[in-house]
Each structure stands twice: as C-alpha cells, then as structure tokens.
Amino acid sequence: MSTDLIAEARRQTEICNACRYCEGFCSVFPALTRQKAFADGDISHLANLCHNCRGCYYSCQYTEPHEFALNFPAALAEVRQDSWERLAWPQPLARRFHDSGVALGVVAAATFALVFALLQMMKPTSGEGFYAYFSHNAMVALFAPAFLLPLAAVAISLRRYWAETGGTRLRWRNVVGGFRAAANMKNLNGGQGQGCNFEDEDRYTDTRRWLHQAVMYGFLLCFASTSSGTILHYLFDMQAPYSFFSLPKLLGVPGGILLTIGTVGLAWFKTKADPKLGAQRVWGGEMGFIVLLGATGFTGLALYAATGTALVPVMLAVHLGFVLAFFLLLPYSKMVHGFYRLSALMIEDQKQGISK
Amino acid sequence: MRQGKPVHFDQLWDIVVVGGGNAALCAAITAAEAGAKVLILESAPKTYRGGNSRHTRNFRCMHQGPLSVLTGSYGEDEYFDDLLRVTKGKTDEPMARMAIRQSEECLPWMEAHGVRFQPSLSGTLSLSRTNAFFLGGGKALVNAYYNTAADLGVAVAYDAEVTHVHIEGDTFTHVDVRIGGQMQQIQGRAIVLASGGFQSDLEWLTRAWGPAAANFLIRGTPYNRGVVLRDMLDQGAESVGDPTQCHAVAIDGRAPKFDGGIVTRLDCVPFSIVVNRDGDRFYDEGEDVWPKRYAIWGRLVAAQPDQVGYAIIDAKSIDLFMPSVFPPIKADTIEDLGAQMGLDGAKLAQTVGAFNSACQPGTFHPTELDGVATDGVTPAKTNWARPINQPPYYGYQLRPGVTFTYLGLKISDRAQVHTERGPLVNVFAAGEIMAGSILGQGYLAGFGMTIGTVFGRIAGAEAAKYVN
Numbered sequence: 001m002s003t004d005l006i007a008e009a010r011r012q013t014e015i016c017n018a019c020r021y022c023e024g025f026c027s028v029f030p031a032l033t034r035q036k037a038f039a040d041g042d043i044s045h046l047a048n049l050c051h052n053c054r055g056c057y058y059s060c061q062y063t064e065p066h067e068f069a070l071n072f073p074a075a076l077a078e079v080r081q082d083s084w085e086r087l088a089w090p091q092p093l094a095r096r097f098h099d100s101g102v103a104l105g106v107v108a109a110a111t112f113a114l115v116f117a118l119l120q121m122m123k124p125t126s127g128e129g130f131y132a133y134f135s136h137n138a139m140v141a142l143f144a145p146a147f148l149l150p151l152a153a154v155a156i157s158l159r160r161y162w163a164e165t166g167g168t169r170l171r172w173r174n175v176v177g178g179f180r181a182a183a184n185m186k187n188l189n190g191g192q193g194q195g196c197n198f199e200d201e202d203r204y205t206d207t208r209r210w211l212h213q214a215v216m217y218g219f220l221l222c223f224a225s226t227s228s229g230t231i232l233h234y235l236f237d238m239q240a241p242y243s244f245f246s247l248p249k250l251l252g253v254p255g256g257i258l259l260t261i262g263t264v265g266l267a268w269f270k271t272k273a274d275p276k277l278g279a280q281r282v283w284g285g286e287m288g289f290i291v292l293l294g295a296t297g298f299t300g301l302a303l304y305a306a307t308g309t310a311l312v313p314v315m316l317a318v319h320l321g322f323v324l325a326f327f328l329l330l331p332y333s334k335m336v337h338g339f340y341r342l343s344a345l346m347i348e349d350q351k352q353g354i355s356k
Numbered sequence: 357m358r359q360g361k362p363v364h365f366d367q368l369w370d371i372v373v374v375g376g377g378n379a380a381l382c383a384a385i386t387a388a389e390a391g392a393k394v395l396i397l398e399s400a401p402k403t404y405r406g407g408n409s410r411h412t413r414n415f416r417c418m419h420q421g422p423l424s425v426l427t428g429s430y431g432e433d434e435y436f437d438d439l440l441r442v443t444k445g446k447t448d449e450p451m452a453r454m455a456i457r458q459s460e461e462c463l464p465w466m467e468a469h470g471v472r473f474q475p476s477l478s479g480t481l482s483l484s485r486t487n488a489f490f491l492g493g494g495k496a497l498v499n500a501y502y503n504t505a506a507d508l509g510v511a512v513a514y515d516a517e518v519t520h521v522h523i524e525g526d527t528f529t530h531v532d533v534r535i536g537g538q539m540q541q542i543q544g545r546a547i548v549l550a551s552g553g554f555q556s557d558l559e560w561l562t563r564a565w566g567p568a569a570a571n572f573l574i575r576g577t578p579y580n581r582g583v584v585l586r587d588m589l590d591q592g593a594e595s596v597g598d599p600t601q602c603h604a605v606a607i608d609g610r611a612p613k614f615d616g617g618i619v620t621r622l623d624c625v626p627f628s629i630v631v632n633r634d635g636d637r638f639y640d641e642g643e644d645v646w647p648k649r650y651a652i653w654g655r656l657v658a659a660q661p662d663q664v665g666y667a668i669i670d671a672k673s674i675d676l677f678m679p680s681v682f683p684p685i686k687a688d689t690i691e692d693l694g695a696q697m698g699l700d701g702a703k704l705a706q707t708v709g710a711f712n713s714a715c716q717p718g719t720f721h722p723t724e725l726d727g728v729a730t731d732g733v734t735p736a737k738t739n740w741a742r743p744i745n746q747p748p749y750y751g752y753q754l755r756p757g758v759t760f761t762y763l764g765l766k767i768s769d770r771a772q773v774h775t776e777r778g779p780l781v782n783v784f785a786a787g788e789i790m791a792g793s794i795l796g797q798g799y800l801a802g803f804g805m806t807i808g809t810v811f812g813r814i815a816g817a818e819a820a821k822y823v824n
Contacts, residue, residue, distance in 0.1 A: 018619035018681040021413055021493030024474030033478050036679045058499060059492025061410050061617050065403060068612075068619075191491060192472055202499040 002082045009043050009075040015068055022056040024191040027181070027348055028076070029056070034351070045165040045351075047079035048344035051187040053195075054277050058202040077279040084336050087164070089156040097332045098285040105288040105325060105333075109295070113321035129241030133313050134320075136233075146327050153331040154339050161340060167347040174353075178346030185209050185216075199272040208269055214262030216338075218297060221255025241307070249304075256301040263294030282334075289334035296322045365513055365535065365542050369395045370823045371816075372531060372544035374518045374584055376400065377407030378494070378805055379787025380550035381501035382812025383819065385469055387548075388508035390820035395542065396505070397516040397533055399551070400579040404615075405514060406498035407552050408576035408760065408788065408804075411617040413477070413494060414487040415466070415809065416802030417459045424463055425473045428485045432456050435486075439800055442651075446796025448596075454769060455794060458810045463488060466809065470500030479678050482647065487802040493618075494805075518584050521547065521783070523591055526775075528783045546782040546819040549773065550812060553761035553788045554582020555602055556614065561758070564600045571663040573607060575757040578614040585789055588765055592775045597762035597792020603799050604654030609664060609753030610682050622752050623677035625653060626740050627722070628667040629711050630754065632660040635694065635703035637711065641667075642739035645725065646677075651799055658756040665754035666697055668708065670746045676722045684750035693749045712743035759799065764792035771815040782822050784815035 013032055016022065023029045028050050035042060054073050062068035081098065088094035097105070116134070124135040131139075161167075181187065188196060188209040195206030228247040232238040242248045267290045275283050299319035306315045330336065373384045376398025384394045398405050418435050419426050435456045439447055467473070472491040476484035483489075490497045502512070513535050520532040530543040554560050556578045561569040589595055611620035626646050630653075631637055639656050643649055657665040668690070687693035694704035714733035720726055720742055730741045765773050765785045772779040787808040794807055 014679065014683075015619055015681055017679045018621075019493075019617075020477045020479070021490070021496075021618070023477050024472075024491045030478070036675065055492060055496075059496035061493065061495050061615075062619075063403070066615060191474065194472065203503055 002079075002086070005075075005078045005082050006040050006043050009047065009079045010038050012070050012072050012075045013038055013043065013046065015062060015070060016056075016072060019062075021061075022059060025055040025059075026051065026053060026187045026191060027345075028187075031348060031351065041164045041166055043079055044083045044161070045344060045347060047076040047083060048161075048165075048340045049187070049348055050076040050080065051185070051341070052077055052278060053188050053190060054197040054273075055190050055204070057277050058197040071277065073277045074279070077277075080337075080340070081279040081282055083161065083164075084157075084340060087157040087160045088331055088336075089153050093332045097288075097329050098282045098334070100284055100288070105292040105329065109292070109318075109321045109325045112324045113317045116317035116320055128239070130312075130316055131240065133316055136239075139320075143324070143327075146324055150327055150330040154336060157331065157336070158339055158343055161343060162347070165344070165347055166351075167343070168350055170346060171350075174346045174349040177349035178342050181345045181349075182342055185213055188212060199269040201274070208266070211262045211265035211269065214258040215266060215293065216262075218255045218258030218260075218262055219293070221251045222259060222297060222300065223255075225249070225252030225255055252300065253304065256297040256304075259297030260294055260301065263290050263297070266290055267294070286334050289329075292322065292326055292329070292333070293335070296326050365395065365511075365540060367543075369393055369511075369542065369544040371395070371546050371548060371819045372397060372542060373548045373550060374521075374531070375407060375549070375551035375787065375789075376405045376512070376514075377550065377552065377787060377808065378409035378412070378497065378501070379789075379808035379812035379815070380407075380548065381498065381505060382809050383548040383550060383784070383786055383816035384505050384510045385501060385508060386813045386816030387820040388505065388510045390817065390824065392820045392823055394505075394510045395544070396510060396512045397518055397531070397535075397542070398512060398514050399517040399581075399583075400514065400577065402514045404577065404579065405502070406495060406577075407580060409498050409808070410495040411493075411576050411615075412490070412497070412802075412805050413618065414483065414489045414802040415459070415463065415805045416487050416800060417463050417806070418456050419460055419463075423460070423488075424467065425475050425488050426463075426485060430486050435459075438486075439794075439803070442798035442800045443796050444798065448793045451769060452794045455807055455810045458813075459806045462806070462809045462813070465813070466497075469504045471497050472500070483801065518551070518587075520587055521549070521584060521591070523780060523783070526778065526781050528780065545823045546784070548812075548815045548819050549584055549588065549765065549783065549785040549789055550787040550808075550815070551584045551789055552577075552580035552582070553602075554585055554763065555580055555758045555761045557581040560586075561602065561761075564761075564763075565602065568658055568663050569602075569758075571755065572602075572604060572658065573609075573611050573616060573620075573755050573757045574614045575605075575607065575611075575616055575620065575759050576614070580788070582761070585763070585765065588773065592777070593780075594766040594774045594776060595763060595792075596766045596790070597764045597796060599763040601763075601797075602761045603651065603759045604658060604756040605650050605759065606653035606657050606665065606754040607757035608680060608682055609755040611755070611757065616757065619681035620757060621650070621678075622667065622680055622754065623650075624667050624669055624673070624680075624752060625649070625754075627673035627676050627742075628669045628752075629708065629737070629744065630665050630667045631699070631704065631707055632666075633662050633664055633699070635700050635707050637707060637733075637735060638665075640735050640738050642729070642737045642741055644739075645723075647801075653754070654756040654758075657754050663756055666699060667752045667754055668693065668704070668744060669750050670744045671748055671750075672742060672746050674750055680752065684752050686748050686750055688747045688749070690744075690749055693751050697751050697753065708744050711737070711741075712745055715741050715743045760788055760791075760804070762792045762796065764788070764790045766790075766793060767811075769814075770818045771811050772818065782819070784819050786811035786815040 062070040085094040194204035303315040370392035474491040516535045607620040690705040691701035694701035714730035718728035771784045773783040
C-alpha cells in the first residue's frame, strides 16, 4: 500500500472533516463525517466512492496557495488508482496499462487484428456472414476464455478490496442501493442535479454525467446485444447474420452509437479539464482506455455498415481485435473502475445502514 | 480560468466597486442588471478573491414559513431579539430591521443568481431554522456571483488595491489604484465601497487594541487592510462602531496567521479545563453551551499572559465535539501532557488535581446545561464538570482568532456614505465596511452575509439610479 498517498489523503480528509462545507455534493463527505480517525481501508473506501466531480475542489477555501494545499479530488484519485493497481491480479500486469494506455492499447489491438488476419487464412469452407470468415467455434474458443479469465481476475481483486474496506456480506438492499446510485450516476450530479465542475472550471454542467451515461448504457446495450446473440444461437438455433429488426441489432446499433458519442465527448472533455485534479500519472492511460472503448463501439458500427462489401473481413478483424484487447485489458485498465465503484457504493450502503 | 478579452481599465466607468466579496458582488450584479457599466477592483489575486466571504458558510434569513432549505419560520421580532441579545443593544434599530426584513427576499434572489443552498451541516442542526447554508460554502457562493457578474459584462481587476478615493466637494471623481504593481487612476460616475474592515493590518490592530494584538491570529483574508476605510475617515467620512474593538474567538493556537477559516475552531472548551501559560484556570469553562460562549473566549484568552490558553480533556470527552483540524497533543499523564505543551507539568497536575477533587457527582449531559458543577474551586465550573482522570489525556493550545473589526463608515438607509457636511452624492458602502452601525458588539452567525447581501443590493441599485 502506498503509505505516502494514503497519508496525504488522510491529512486532507481530516481537514475536510473539520470543515464539512461540501456535505451536499456527494456521498464522500457524509461518509467521512461518520468517523474521527481514518484507517487505511477507510481512505480506500472514500477514494473509490469519489466520482471526481470536483465540486469540492472549486469550492474549497484551502486550495493552493493556501498552506493547507487541499486538492481532495486528486488525493482521492491517487489512492483510488493505487488501490486498483495494488489489488490487481496477477501483479506483473497491474500498472503498465494504466500508465500508458495509448501505446499498449494500440499495440494490443493491432496484434489481435493481425492474429485475426492469420486466422482468416484458415477460412472455413462454409458459413454465412461473419462465420464465412471465421468459424463460430473458433470465435467461441477465443472469446470465451478472453472474457471469463479477466472477470475471474477482477473477482479476486474485489474480494481483496472488500476485505480491505470492511465490507460485510452483501444483502439485497445493498445491491439495490449500489445499483441505483450507479444507474443514475448520483455522485456525478453535484448533489442537486447541477452536475460537475469539470470541463468548464467552477461553472457546473451536467454534460459529463450525460456523456458518462451514454458510455455506460451504450456499453451495456452492446453487451446485451452480444448476449442476446449467444442466446439466440444456442437456445433458439438462430444464427448470425441477424436482420436489423432482431434483438442483437436493435440493442447493438443504438449501443454502438451511444458508446461512440459518449467516448468522443468524454475524451474531448478530458482535454479541457484540469489534469491536476485527477491522478496525473495515468492521464495517458485513461485517454487510451476511452479511445479503446470508443473504438469497440465504432468499429462494430462500421462493420455493420460494411455488410456485403469487400471490407467485411478487414473490419471484422479490426473490430474483434479491439473487443479482444478491451476484454483482456479489463482488469488492468480504467475499465476496472466500474467494478470498484459499484462495490464502494454497495459497501457505503452497508456502512450507512450500520450508522443509522 | 476563463480568459476574457483584456480589459482597458482606463475609461470612464459608470460604477467602480471597491472590493470583491459578497457585498461587492451583490452591488455589481444589481447595478449591471440596471444597465450600468461596472468595474470591480479586487485587491486579492484571483485565487484569493472574495474577501472573508470565501470563509463563510450561511446566510441568516427571516422567513414566514419553510423557505428553500430553511425549516419552520423565523419572524422579524425573533430575529431582532437575537440581534439585541448578542449586541447588548449596540445596534441601529431601523437599519437592523431593514436588513432583517429584506433578508427574506434576498434568498430567492441569491438562488436566481447562482447560489445553491444545502441542508444544515451535520453538527449544526440548531441552525436549520435560521440559517441557510451554502452548498460548498462561501467560496462556492463567490464563484457563482463572479460567473453571474461575468455573464452580465461586469469587468474585474484582480491584484487591484485602491489607495485613494478622490472626492471633490460631495462628489467622487476617480480612484488611485495599484493594479499588478502599476499605479493607475480610474474614473467612475459613482463608487461602491465594499472592501471590508482593517483586521489584517496588524499595526493598526495593535494601535487600536494594544500590543497584545500582535499575537492574535486573523481567521480570514490577509487582504482586508482597511486602506479605503482609513482613506475615507481621513477625508471626513463619519464613522460608526468602536474603533478599538474586534470580534475574536478562541481558535486552535497552531492555526496559520491568516486565513485559517472555519477548521481552526475548537469546540472542546465546555468539556475541558482551560489553563493559562502559568498553569492556572481563569474562567468558568462550563458557563453555557459553546455556541453561546465561543465568542467570549477570544477575549478571555487575549487577556492572559502571552495571549495563550490550553484546554485539557481526558479520554471520556474526546469524541464529544467536532473533530479538530490538527490532532490534539496526547499523553498518558498530565505531567507529560503539560511538558509536551511547554507548561510546568507539576503545576498543571496540581491544577487538575484541585479541579478533580472539587467535582461533584451528577448526571452528565453533553448537549444541555446539566448542572454538573464543582464545589470549592475558583473559578468554579458550573456545567459538565467531570474529573479529568481517564488517560490518555489530550491538550489543545488556544489563541484569539480575529474575525472582523467593528469600526466602519456611517451610511444612510440608501447606503450613501456620510460626512459631517452631509451625504456624498455618489459614494455608497456595503458589507463589513459599514456593518458596525448594525453590529456594534458581538456576532450573530450568518448575519454578516445578510448585511452584505442586503446593503450590497441597495448600494448597487442606488448607484445605478444615480448614474442613469
């Protein structure tokens, strides 16, 4: 555990606890008023509860040049980032992609695209649509482990996180509470729906929350699209390609559009926001992740648009390359924040229940 | 931050506003909405803009029924009675009642101009009926007003210290101002003075209060040096308020010299004994609940040798008050605690021993006057007097922290500044620089923001009326 980062966040937390002016912004401040002394796990919990809306920074009377030098969003971002890397499994993969997502994301995607090009040389003799280029069995053989293994790695990390932050056994209402807070992104709304202090400094806007919702729901729609395809394939023996008026397409097309719009918006906002209010070391990695996530959605749409043309094999390789890179990097990239956030929201629901 | 076009200050402004806190901003916004071309001269750099308003947290507001975040109702007479109690009658009743009455329409005005309120903070439930808290505190309010002002075309010069206000006869003509080190003259058709008190000019404070003031901490901005106040008084403006007095509370002695703000407060006194440099107690620590007593402790500590006090508690009391910004000094024996704080440990142990043996049995109740008192020790402690005997022991150093000064400019109910020869036709004042007429003594939480908002709006409207 990075003692320096935790110690700095604790110093700032104690100042915040003596002030409390920011109580109405988000869940972090009411959470910190429950205690006077903060163990390392308490700081990890606050850090993962923070959604980096930055309202507290721009409201703070103690930011530099004041000698208290508060920068609470950055202090928590550093601890949060550290917790994802520290609790990651296996450890050798923990940091690299966070630090430099652009380079490694691109390299990974390119590598996988190449692999796919090679696979196409083993082109199946029969099959329709994508399966004309890449047999269904080969696809499953590649993607099932590429999806399940990273999830297993995340599960291991979350178990450690749960123990570190004093989470207890999940109850149904914690799950509901956590999902509810995530579903409406309550902690990015500034407490009153006015939103963040992100891309426009001390002016509140709710645009970032909307963009994040576009990404989140876009991603979930895409995921649902793939899942529905799997179900149609195995349970109903209905195989791809699917028409536009089919579940996979009706979920996937809007999902891809939302994901593309949302990631473009978030990447643009990231260039306008002050990097000093986040974990600066991983700015590049975060940007790389946004690009990777957006590329999975966009190349999916492009692949669909290319239906029936000679571009299909190339687009298929590119799209599947991005998807594969995305899943493999899931435990070691910004994507993992979703799992930690949700856990923190559920744990916060538990802790609130206890203090009530 | 947003970069507008470079502003050429060298032009004739309709209204020049001196100061950049709540009152100045309310005046600037009101005047700009009336069509005036307004320039704000803020002596602080942008990061420290907003004067003492950046440290505030709420607005005391009259209301007939639930209003925004405020519960119940808070009528004019009750509000005025609260003011009378803290000022001990040192107030200008018509002007105070005007501020109180107008506070009610201020709150919706504030919301309409970007201010956001939040429910009473944890630990301040007693204020949920009377005081509307700002979401994010006073700096968030200040930011909102600067944004609103910018949208209205108000120009702002930071690092702009006004050194002299030129008055010809009964009329303001221009100001001398140092902007970023460069002396300039700026002309205006009217001026609003909202540049605060003089508490950050330590020399002035020492002349007024006495040499002890050199050891005071200033809770707010270092930019309230009273330059404009002095300049106006020198030019014959009439004054209000006791020129020797400041409002001081007991705060953590380790606080920064300036700008420590809210977090430096210490709420442990009622559960403690407080000794001076010599290890002697000097006042009843349990006289009343802390919100009613914190203000007198500034003076009490100021009267002790070296202007310092030491609050001593034990393990029983450490969780009974709001957390402190700096951790307390901690020790397993009173002797060691005294030594760590630079006191004579044996003497401190003797004082604690005498106090402990004077403690009488009773049912301790931390949030009300419980009558658990001492018998046979001087001074007596009349509530919450529990023996200090359960290690670890904790100690906090206390020093006087100055919030504001009382000396100010006399104004009319139209916020016009007065001289012996009558009112100045185009000079208006708002905020702390004129608050002494209403707040002659003591302090009522959230009332400074009320005075600033009410008189800021009046000054802005009257100045705009004059120039239109």
